[in-house]
Amino acid sequence: MSIPMTQLGSRAFHHEENPDVEREYDHLRDMARAEAQKRGDCFERSKRAYEDGDGARAKELSNQGKAHGAKVDEYNRQASEYIFRENNAPGRVDADSIDLHGQFVEEAERILEQRIRADQARGQTHLHAIVGKGNHSANHLQKLKPKVEELCRELGLSYSTEDNAGRIYINLQGGEPIPPQHGGYGGGNQDQGYQPHHGQQQGGQHRPPQQQHHQQQQQQQQEDDYDEGLLPLLLRKLEKACCTVM
Incomplete structure (x- = not known):
């Protein structure tokens, strides 16, 4: 395609x-x-x-x-x-964040799914996807945000969308999507105003909402070797997994 x-x-x-x-x-x-x-x-x-x-x-x-x-x-x-x-160079985003600016929709979907699966395999609890607000897009239409939300639903993951629609917090291990307290850009302050959404399993079945009043703390520190390990791994995977256009 x-x-x-x-x-x-x-x-x-x-x-x-x-x-x-x-x-x-x-x-x-x-x-x-x-x-x-x-x-x-x-x-x-x-x-x-x-x-x-x-x-x-x-x-x-x-x-x-x-x-x-x-x-x-x-x-x-x-x-x-x-x-x-x-x-996504070290120091430009936090270790639990991924910046998808500049990607075509299909590229962003592929990169994000690879990152989600890699983080889940490493036991990470959450991922902060930076998708932008659509201010610079044609007719100010957001294209990455709907695709990220669609992917979360397909994978059965709960997510929270920031009120200005520039960032999406994805819960990787189940439970309510509790946003982190940083902004995803090298440790900036986090704006409040996320709207939680529960993902769907493939086939359209809704995941049952978590009823816990005491939410698990999801501010687990990322492994110290993130910058030296995961980013190069993702880039190597991209080279191997690049889709064929024809």
Whole structure:
């Protein structure tokens, strides 16, 4: 399935102003778009050649289109990994947070699901997903937030959405989604105003809400080796698990 070439916001780098980072990111996405245009042109010409009875030419053009499609995949993979690495560098987000700015929807879904499963396997209790408020998106429409919430429901995870819709707290081990007391950006103050949601099991069955009045404390410290261990692991997984566009 092809990843829609939709820019999610005017700024992919979600920290201090850094024209070099934005320039490199934009360059990679622009290269992907250029290859996508060439791919579409080849396929259109292939279709016309086939209709004209020139099967050999149609096949040649189709193969050229597929080659351009492979380059679309590669440039988008590079852009996704580059901006993920920049936005999630040590010191830019807390160890229990993940910044999805600059990702296409399908990319963000894949990255987040891998992170959720990795954190669950490590016994982590929660994850703080930074999705943005949609201020820079076309028509101010949020695209990452609904996908993150949908993924949580599919995985049966309870989550809380911040009132300004910029951050989502995900409970990884069951129970009520209690937001952390930091902001996810290297230890900033946490704004209050999260709205809790209970996830759904696959197939649409609602998870029974937890009835405990004494909520478990979910401020467990992350392993000290997070920065040195999980982030490189995720990047290696991304290289191996990058989806094929064609």
